[in-house]
Amino acid sequence: MPETTLDVREIPPSDRHPKIHDAFADLESGESLVLINDHEPKPLFYEMQAEVESFDAEGYTVEQRSPNEFVATFPKQ
Template sequence: MPTTTLDVREIPPPQRHPKIHAAFEALDAGESLTIINDHDPKPLFYEMQAEVDAFDAENYAVEQRNDNEFAATFPKQ
């Protein structure tokens, strides 16, 4: 499955979700977006689950790499 990675740690917080949504929208079905974040993106997971029909919530995965680095993968159906 092709994956696009987006590191949002240097993006100002109010601009993160719009950039993430745009990157996810640009994916083809069967691809995924992995974001690198400075916190657990659980609120984004719930937002995507509620608002984005193409988000494959069952195959979402998040990995805490250290105290300030989380890698979350958002698959697209």
């Protein structure tokens, strides 16, 4: 499954969600956005689940690699 990686740790918090939504919108069906973040992106997960019809919430995964590094996969249907 092709994936696009986006590291948002250096992006100001107020700019993160728009960049993430734009990157997700650019994906083709069956691709995934791999997000590297400094905290667990649970609010983003709920936002995507509620607002983005093509988000595959069942395929979402998140892994904490260190105290300030979370890697989440947002698949697109």
